[in-house]
Amino acid sequence: MITANEVRISTRSELLHNFSFDFRDGNIYLITAENGSGKTTLLRTMVGLIHVKKGTFLIDGAKFKDKKLQTFYWESSDWFNDQLTGADYLKFVYKQWHSKQNVAKVIQFWGMGDYVNLPIKKYSLGMKQRLIIALYETSDAKNLLMDEISNGLDSDGRELLYSRLRILADNGKCIIITSHYRDEIADYIDCQLAFDSGTLVEVK
Numbered sequence: 001m002i003t004a005n006e007v008r009i010s011t012r013s014e015l016l017h018n019f020s021f022d023f024r025d026g027n028i029y030l031i032t033a034e035n036g037s038g039k040t041t042l043l044r045t046m047v048g049l050i051h052v053k054k055g056t057f058l059i060d061g062a063k064f065k066d067k068k069l070q071t072f073y074w075e076s077s078d079w080f081n082d083q084l085t086g087a088d089y090l091k092f093v094y095k096q097w098h099s100k101q102n103v104a105k106v107i108q109f110w111g112m113g114d115y116v117n118l119p120i121k122k123y124s125l126g127m128k129q130r131l132i133i134a135l136y137e138t139s140d141a142k143n144l145l146m147d148e149i150s151n152g153l154d155s156d157g158r159e160l161l162y163s164r165l166r167i168l169a170d171n172g173k174c175i176i177i178t179s180h181y182r183d184e185i186a187d188y189i190d191c192q193l194a195f196d197s198g199t200l201v202e203v204k
Contacts, residue, residue, distance in 0.1 A: 001025050001060055002046060002071075002143055002174060008054035009038070009045050016042070017198035018055070025142065027190040028165060028175045031200065032182055038195060039178040040075065043145045046176075047073045059143065069097050072141035076148075077128040082121035086112060086131045090138050097139040106137045109164075125152035133161060137168075144168070146177045155184075162188040
């Protein structure tokens with residue numbers, strides 16, 4: 001579970017003010033907002049890439065630095081070194097997160113067998129996005145923070161992603177997603193939140 005305790009986040013303007021909320025295990029949370037409204041900033045703050053002005057984010061009651069392996073966040077394909085291969089990154093995540101996942105099965109499920117050993121500079125946008133999704137699965141972290149994770153996927157790919165995430169959540173993971181595809185993902189999520197006047201409010 002990820003807990004926000006009276007969190008205040010400010011960049012050019014105040015994003016959140018005294019925000020408190022429990023993101024519980026076994027649930028998928030969708031966060032919606034216009035581009036530039038702070039969705040990425042929120043996820044960065046949860047994992048300590050941006051400091052909160054006030055309050056804390058706790059991972060199962062502890063600070064993020066003490067529970068790093070409980071959470072996985074890969075912001076975008078911009079984080080890749082395009083000289084490396086998808087296999088390089090999968091091996092790295094498998095080792096660093098002390099995963100017990102069957103990486104070969106993850107590669108097969110996401111249809112990456114034909115290109116996983118190629119340099120990422122040869123990947124299309126969709127191929128890069130499937131690699132990012134595979135990294136999340138490979139980490140096997142309990143908390144998965146996903147920023148526009150469906151970018152670059154066609155409708156079939158998005159449907160496969162959402163159904164897969166539902167299975168992961170039903171097996172106890174806490175999943176937080178930012179996405180523009182609210183209508184497509186609505187049937188899979190447990191809670192939708194939207195930015196409103198310095199807080200996140202639940203959308204019914």
